[in-house]
Amino acid sequence: MDIQISGRAMDLGEALQQHVREAVEAGVTKYIGRPAEATVTFGKTNAKLADMRGREFTCEIVLHLASGVFLNTEGHAADAHSAFDEAMEKLDKRVRRYKRRLTDHHNSQKDPLPAEAGSSYVLQAPQLDEEETDDPPLVIAEAPATLRRMTVSDAVVQLDIGKDPVVMFRNAVSGDLSVVYRREDGNIGWIEGQNRA
Known part of the structure; x- marks a missing residue:
């Protein structure tokens, strides 16, 4: 190892x-x-x-x-x-x-998940005491990220074992971009984009 x-x-x-x-x-x-x-x-x-x-x-x-x-x-x-x-x-x-x-889930013999390159950004949080402006938020950090192709159940596993509050992935079934996230009530939410060709 x-x-x-x-x-x-x-x-x-x-x-x-x-x-x-x-x-x-x-x-x-x-x-x-x-x-x-x-x-x-x-x-x-x-x-x-x-x-x-x-x-x-x-x-x-x-x-x-x-x-x-x-x-x-x-x-x-x-x-x-x-x-x-x-x-x-x-x-x-x-x-x-x-x-x-x-x-x-009888999934122990999985191949590595296919992935594509992406970018991850950290944006500055808005200040509550400042006047509202039309300026976009400042980008504090930018890093390379990986967008994996996986099933929704695999994304839920990744959400459960990782420390991030949200997992964005390409749905292995539909090919669309999807997001799973932990809701305030403890349940998991799933958002899937509609691939419009």
Whole structure:
């Protein structure tokens, strides 16, 4: 299993890196027999937030499975080891849930999901105290994104195991762009575009 470990503005000791490698490999291979890649990134929160919450360290784990599914978790704690342990506990639950869903749907022999390139944008939130203007919102960040071709049930699984509140995908049945999202009442909503040729 390929595991990349890095720290943002901090040095990581060999003991921590060894602990991360062993825990991620054991936690993932226990449920998933196919190859996977993981990226584990440590960082520190800004000083004001750390003082308020008593959580100075963050750990983010991104697991990319051979099926094309991404699982993301994050942990916060007073030390790097505890932040990783919190993130790993969440990852273990998500991998277990993903494996259970695959077993339930008899889908364990899936090929990687077809995908197409796209872009992801972060827009500046409107300020409540400013006058309304016709200016479009500012683009704060732009990153490449992948738009996967999958069934609605696969998109719901991705929504359930990921941390994003919405999943946009190309419907494998109709070929249209679709979105699944978690509603305020806890149910899942599905929006599908109409392909007008």
